[in-house]
Amino acid sequence: MLVQQISVFLENKSGRLAEVTKTLAENNIDICALSIADTTDFGILRLIVNKPKEAEAALSKNEFTVSCTDVIAIAVEDKPGGLARALEVLQNNSISIEYMYAFVGKFGNEAFVIIRAENPEAALETIKSCDIKIVPSDKIYCK
Structure with a gap:
């Protein structure tokens, strides 16, 4: 993932x-x-x-x-607070983010966020367990 x-x-x-x-x-x-x-x-x-x-x-x-x-791609609702919820989950689970960036525009009501975490595997497990949508590479890599 x-x-x-x-x-x-x-x-x-x-x-x-x-x-x-x-x-x-x-x-x-x-x-x-x-x-x-x-x-x-x-x-x-x-x-x-x-x-x-x-x-x-x-x-x-x-x-x-x-x-x-390796980075993690997540989808958040493209509305106020969409990203805040995901970042709060990471913060509450002591997941450190080295950097991140996002892109919107062709995904309906979602923004895709790329996250480079200090420990990608731990971040991925936390995200999976907290009902944050992980976007697989085949959806991120443009066709």
């Missing part, structure tokens, strides 16, 4: 993000969601793509520093 996320280390240099997206496009890899965290000198691009292993290989071949990480 874990989803694979691609993380790409990028220097803060003009054109680097365009190079990543071009490499993915040339390999027929579709971006489903992304997040960028940056500092003055570099950034980390996190991607959910339809073919994570192929993306990792293509980006590595093009000399990007890339890794594949």
Whole structure:
């Protein structure tokens, strides 16, 4: 039930993000969601793509520093308080979140949230036991 996320280390240099997206496009890899965290000198691009292993290989071949990480995808109601309920469950069960990001728009009344937890397996078990909807990878990876 874990989803694979691609993380790409990028220097803060003009054109680097365009190079990543071009490499993915040339390999027929579709971006489903992304997040960028940056500092003055570099950034980390996190991607959910339809073919994570192929993306990792293509980006590595093009000399990007890339890794594949397990994350959890959940669905929350796309309304005030939808995310708060899920986060409260994690907090009450001492699950630490390293980072997260969300995307909405094509899922009806749900928003999908990507969570990187300190202990993904424990987080997954907690989520399963607390009636939070886990979204399997085949629903997250765009078709």
